[in-house]
Amino acid sequence: MTKTLNVELGDRSYPIYIGPACLGNDDLFSRHISSRKVMIVTNETVSPLYEAKLRAALKDFEVDCVVLPDGEQYKNWETLNLIFDALLQKKHSRKTTLIALGGGVVGDMTGFAAASYQRGVDFIQVPTTLLSQVDSSVGGKTGINHPLGKNMIGAFYQPNAVIIDTLTLNTLPPREVSAGLAEVIKYGLIRDADFFGWLEGNIQPLRQLDQASLTHAILTSCACKAAIVEEDETEGGVRAILNLGHTFGHAIETHQGYGNWLHGEAVGAGMVMAAQLSHSMQWLNDEALQRIVRVVEQSGLPIKGPSNMNEADYMALMSVDKKVLDGALRLVLLKRLGYALVTEEFSASALGDVLKTGGLQH
Amino acid sequence: MTKTLNVELGDRSYPIYIGPACLGNDDLFSRHISSRKVMIVTNETVSPLYEAKLRAALKDFEVDCVVLPDGEQYKNWETLNLIFDALLQKKHSRKTTLIALGGGVVGDMTGFAAASYQRGVDFIQVPTTLLSQVDSSVGGKTGINHPLGKNMIGAFYQPNAVIIDTLTLNTLPPREVSAGLAEVIKYGLIRDADFFGWLEGNIQPLRQLDQASLTHAILTSCACKAAIVEEDETEGGVRAILNLGHTFGHAIETHQGYGNWLHGEAVGAGMVMAAQLSHSMQWLNDEALQRIVRVVEQSGLPIKGPSNMNEADYMALMSVDKKVLDGALRLVLLKRLGYALVTEEFSASALGDVLKTGGLQH
Numbered sequence: 001m002t003k004t005l006n007v008e009l010g011d012r013s014y015p016i017y018i019g020p021a022c023l024g025n026d027d028l029f030s031r032h033i034s035s036r037k038v039m040i041v042t043n044e045t046v047s048p049l050y051e052a053k054l055r056a057a058l059k060d061f062e063v064d065c066v067v068l069p070d071g072e073q074y075k076n077w078e079t080l081n082l083i084f085d086a087l088l089q090k091k092h093s094r095k096t097t098l099i100a101l102g103g104g105v106v107g108d109m110t111g112f113a114a115a116s117y118q119r120g121v122d123f124i125q126v127p128t129t130l131l132s133q134v135d136s137s138v139g140g141k142t143g144i145n146h147p148l149g150k151n152m153i154g155a156f157y158q159p160n161a162v163i164i165d166t167l168t169l170n171t172l173p174p175r176e177v178s179a180g181l182a183e184v185i186k187y188g189l190i191r192d193a194d195f196f197g198w199l200e201g202n203i204q205p206l207r208q209l210d211q212a213s214l215t216h217a218i219l220t221s222c223a224c225k226a227a228i229v230e231e232d233e234t235e236g237g238v239r240a241i242l243n244l245g246h247t248f249g250h251a252i253e254t255h256q257g258y259g260n261w262l263h264g265e266a267v268g269a270g271m272v273m274a275a276q277l278s279h280s281m282q283w284l285n286d287e288a289l290q291r292i293v294r295v296v297e298q299s300g301l302p303i304k305g306p307s308n309m310n311e312a313d314y315m316a317l318m319s320v321d322k323k324v325l326d327g328a329l330r331l332v333l334l335k336r337l338g339y340a341l342v343t344e345e346f347s348a349s350a351l352g353d354v355l356k357t358g359g360l361q362h
Numbered sequence: 363m364t365k366t367l368n369v370e371l372g373d374r375s376y377p378i379y380i381g382p383a384c385l386g387n388d389d390l391f392s393r394h395i396s397s398r399k400v401m402i403v404t405n406e407t408v409s410p411l412y413e414a415k416l417r418a419a420l421k422d423f424e425v426d427c428v429v430l431p432d433g434e435q436y437k438n439w440e441t442l443n444l445i446f447d448a449l450l451q452k453k454h455s456r457k458t459t460l461i462a463l464g465g466g467v468v469g470d471m472t473g474f475a476a477a478s479y480q481r482g483v484d485f486i487q488v489p490t491t492l493l494s495q496v497d498s499s500v501g502g503k504t505g506i507n508h509p510l511g512k513n514m515i516g517a518f519y520q521p522n523a524v525i526i527d528t529l530t531l532n533t534l535p536p537r538e539v540s541a542g543l544a545e546v547i548k549y550g551l552i553r554d555a556d557f558f559g560w561l562e563g564n565i566q567p568l569r570q571l572d573q574a575s576l577t578h579a580i581l582t583s584c585a586c587k588a589a590i591v592e593e594d595e596t597e598g599g600v601r602a603i604l605n606l607g608h609t610f611g612h613a614i615e616t617h618q619g620y621g622n623w624l625h626g627e628a629v630g631a632g633m634v635m636a637a638q639l640s641h642s643m644q645w646l647n648d649e650a651l652q653r654i655v656r657v658v659e660q661s662g663l664p665i666k667g668p669s670n671m672n673e674a675d676y677m678a679l680m681s682v683d684k685k686v687l688d689g690a691l692r693l694v695l696l697k698r699l700g701y702a703l704v705t706e707e708f709s710a711s712a713l714g715d716v717l718k719t720g721g722l723q724h
Contacts, residue, residue, distance in 0.1 A: 077439060088510035116478075119505060119516045143481060148450035154481045155517065 003219050007226045012158040016137050018218050020211045023165035026057040032161040035095045040065040041110040042101040049171050064090045075105045075145050083113040097122040103129035104136050111142030115157035125159045128168040130180025134221035137162040139229050166214045178300035179264025184217050187224040190241045193338025195220050203298040241340040244332040245270030251317035252305050268301030273354050278334040280350035288337045305358040314355040365581050369588045374520040378499050380580050382573045385527035388419040394523040397457045402427040403472040404463040411533050426452045437467045437507045445475040459484040465491035466498050473504030477519035487521045490530040492542025496583035499524040501591050528576045540662035541626025546579050549586040552603045555700025557582050565660040603702040606694040607632030613679035614667050630663030635716050640696040642712035650699045667720040676717040
């Protein structure tokens, strides 16, 4: 049942294994660990669920484990340092291997710890949330937050392998499954109209955690992201289309306070807003817009932003991106269903209309 | 008068400029800065001496500056974070350029800040000590200390350019000039017998800061290190010979407490110890050993370790390396004058004799 996708990045290439029960497959791990010692990094939520299973698959190695507090608010230097403390106290050398067991926060921090410990050691990702499986498995983005900005400190650093056990989604809250689906839908919208068509018929099996459907959706999402990242490893150009819905979404997350809207929920509403603006530009027709809205809605995601945000709120928060780019506001829009581009050529009044209605014209 | 050395590392290649008054050469800087904003990182000792001169060379850019406390004890996360704070407060984007103005500590921290800020920005090294000019200009090692170990957190990250103004050595304490010469001598010993011969006739002009002699010595040292690093960028093999004298030297530094013996002083005594052990192995003859001792001594460096260290002290501190390598103690020794190798094949009793006498048999 396990599918394999190779991410081709020259001497930084690595495989992603996807399927039910991968976590118990000791051969998958052994194949990618050249050290005697390994350090599992997980958090207090995931540890009771999956640490013992992972340790069983690592029976041939000397295993240490560090359990971090759970939550985006802990994605900081102090928590990262718990990993360094454990590595040094347990005398892990440059030859050690770190294994990230958890969601995006654990993966980002473990990846940055691996990039920085003794100037770089091996690491393996074992993402246990749908969002991290389809988003963090490819791209090599690692890092921590700074009080003055999210993900401001980090590295581009590739894992030795990513091992995705689709059965771990059985313990994921349904709201987080929906949030993960936002990123899955995104891949269909930006580069793969066929996949979008498949999703239209398979949202229910996905939400019900049908293993074959999940494996297909995760594999296709990772393959789509891999194709984009292979083209643009350090985010100079095309990679920006991965941010479809994210400029709107970040504004929502910031305005509401992190954690109140899940990232995927904000991206869901943001993608509808991007689709609506693309429709105003006459790039998407009525039918395409309706299909997009329907899939987002069926996934259990919001199709418009929070009712307490107005146009000025959006513009203030979105213009942070503007400053960073030393110029005009650039957005990811859909030239057609299955093809996104980054552009600053859109009608300001159409954008205003989208922001006024918060995403969906009734 | 300015000489240029290109360090060839594929798409991470960069030039090193060496000569008097480079710091005032605005063209050298402009050539390697593609941003509008730059951030100078320096320390409280170097800032009053050279910040104004550097700012004058950067008159075409928007310049911010962060001044760190001076000293190895500040090479930690808290100080590194002062750089991130300044970058974020002054709204520096991913397109910014950091300029490290100072010695090894400033260079290591600025390099790691550049490697990590928004997952990597440009940086230029302007090393102002002889040690950092010949040691940190090549190799891409950046990082900070952790309470449990030196340089434990960092990255391999290459600068856009290194600009070495040999006139900055005029303000360097003579003891630090001598300490820098230890690393210069090292390059002659490990890979370049001709350069060693040249050094034998030029130690006095170097200590008197003759600009042409300094330029030649720094250029040759950087070229030697570049050839080794080009062969082994991430320290898998041959690069270890750069540690000639360092295993003994680190033991001395640790035993005496950092700062009491300068790094270069400990390396000076350590190189004599390595030479003496190589002599015991009959790899070096009497004359070669004497030539090495003489050059180290003429440089104003100690030719034996501290009188309060005995064999057991050395062995206890040197065996840290042993643990790290999961095996026998490995040392860098001289197969002949101008050719070093890493080996665990030496007589334990000969090593014992060297450690008993602390470096030089009388």
